[in-house]
Amino acid sequence: MLLSVKSDQVRLSISQQIAEIVTFLLLSYVGFELELYINEDSEEDSSEDEAPGEMDFLRNLFSSALGLGSGTGEKVLDELTLDGVAKYMLSGKCEHSAGIPDFRSPGTGLYANLQKYNLPNPEAIFQIDYFKQHPEPFFALAKELYPGQFKPTICHYFMKLLKDKGLLKRCYTQNIDTLERVAGLEGNDLIEAHGTFYTSHCVSFCCRKEYSLDWMKEKIFADEIPKCEKCSSLVKPDIVFFGENLPVRFFTSMKMDFPRCDLLIVMGTSLQVQPFASLVSKVSRNCPRLLINMEKTGQADPMLGMLGFGGGMDFDSDKAYRDVAQISTCDDGCLALADLLGWKPVLYGLMSEMGTRESDSDSYHKDSRLDSDSSPKDSRLDLDSWSETREHYESLAHLLHTLF
Template identity: 45%
Template sequence: MAGIGAEKNLDEAGDQSPSDDPIIPVPEDEAKKPKKELTKDEEFLKEYLARSFGLRPPPRQVLSTVDIQGIANLISEGKVRKVITMAGAGISTSAGIPDFRSMNTGLYSQLDKFNLPRPEALFSIDYFKENPIPYYTVRKQLLLENYKPTPCHYFIRMLAEKGILLRHFTQNIDGLERVAGIDPELLMEAHGSNRTGQCLHCSATYTAEWIKDCLIRNEIPKCTAVDCTGVIKPDTVFYGESLPKRFSELVNQDFCQCDLLIILGTSLKVQPFAGITNKVPVETPRLYINLEKNASESKHPLCILIFGGGFKFDDEDNYRDVFLQSKCDDGCYKLAELLGWKDELSNLVTSEHARLGKEFKEEQEKTKQLPVLNQLLTQMSLQNDAEEPCSEKPDQSLPQKGQTDTGMTQASSSGPNQKPCQSGKKLSNQMHEPVSGSTNRSPNSNKNTEQSKSTKKLAKYKRK
């Protein structure tokens, strides 16, 4: 009987209409709970997959032709007002600064003498803390030399002057964008710059001029604060360090409104910089000027989420991606010619290089006089200003002439360099009095520092 009753109950249940199903009430607080919004990365992946499965209409092609002429037409017709440029080491090679990965000429191909565990260790923060000598030996030329911006830098400046540059994102630390006259507010130096440096121990800040002064004396820059001998690290991003907070803020702010993306001289192999090329809207054209076509479409959903979808240069359904195989300067001149800007760009490069050449010559004349002035200042300081002797500590040194680089320790094999006794006086904003009397103050400060006693005595000595 129990079985028959059970069958009857099942039959009755099966005859019920959907409207007879019991309604489970939703708690009032659950009904009012707002839906969770997707992050930008989640939204990107959702839309990418939807387009891949044909669930979205194909994006509108805004280029008349998918080539460099189409890019020029778009600019000439005034259809772009928010251009973003992204640059790597390739835009500075014609200035004399080597890139990283080029065979035989790239920076990574010239490091055998240092016996590094891997080439990237040169820019590893952990390795720098252990041994800063390779970094400063390799970077000494970059930090001391006066390099002139390239035509590529000045083309970016022209985009800014014409009011269509939204932002310039650069991986470079050479600061040539600033030398070229691009408004710092338009710059995002993703990997920092050499304008300042900080002590790894006490975080005291030092200017580029002070660091240069140390390198001229062939010394590793070390902190001069009282009871601190920490190594000074330039304010550049090493492997193992986070990018500036402003980087992610500007990526989220700028890329969603970009109407033309121009990528110059980068291998697009370093994340997260390489992945932001896919942050622009799906209709935004993308121009990639480089010697090698390093970017291609990624198919794996996880890779798409983390690194972006890549480019479709050779795909039949390519509607926006243009690759120009060229040196950066040549590519910028070609685009400038199509825009009718070539003469303007050439004249700007010529006039600016002439101006900088004159400035660099004057600076070199001052630099030649620096060792003599430093020697006089140090001698007079030791003779007249020393209140009590202080213990001198051996300093880390760069390789001297005739000395081999391989197997070199933190101190010179021919004997440690001796640093003059320092007063350790603190200036404003954690700046410290420079070792050799060169100016060392906050880059944003216009206040003149008080002239040292030694400098006053030297001035008195000159008057005599």
């Protein structure tokens, strides 16, 4: 899967229109070890290993944008449906509602609690400069929205199942709620583009002492502003605030992962915001791509392709040969795919083993046919309806992803 198809669920509720959830999953060939492409003992220059994937991406970009070549790729799926994806996964060619509130809605307790801080704007809570001067609003919000209050859903456990079966190469996510980790994924399985609450660090450049999730939780629920035990500076969770760069690991890993992706699964995202939007075009031309979302997104745009942002996905044209759109919530899509793969009993067992909420059991055991009116609640929000501009996206995306 495209590094982990891991995204979160998508809902149409007001709160879900606040946060962008993106998750990519990569499936590797059966038996394909991570060491084959990241070998610490190898003395070869990594640039040699990256070159084929980078050159393939550039060739595909120009041939697609300029209309060169045949224009139609070799058919890689028996049929462009979820069933076709399931058959592909079983063929041997692939080897891997949480109740989040909307604090920006007037009338909610969170909104009222934040009003007393006289914020210049809601996004100020997540601006690094404002945080360093006025950390109180952020930690007040963090107490109300602490990750421990929410539980993984079907989507998260499906990713864990892919990992257990040796199919998950990586999960790229913009979520910061640590639910992927709660579901059983480990640090090496994840690229947390917007950071995580799993660890925290002292903000002092000269110190940078690390603190655990439990340490931060204790401070937050004691209504204390976390201060470094070594130098007394402020301690901040390792989430990416406005004004901070994405983790270096995001950029270094994608160069290695995507050229070696055998199946890319994208869940719960509009595919309109960079740098995630262009990731779908970094896999090879023979890599099938599955989108699980409430609507078709990320379709090819000739102009954007000319500018280097990738050619996008093609679900419906006469030239379509590898892209599949599953129109549903992410939970429903994962459940349907698990059913087609014959994995549903194992998925249920995994959720039970990992301590899934008893109240969700009916949702997990419902008929696998997708029904938007009866779909379980998702733990993610959709940010694109707020703004299509990069600035507003970054603002609201982080903002929402800080909404656990």
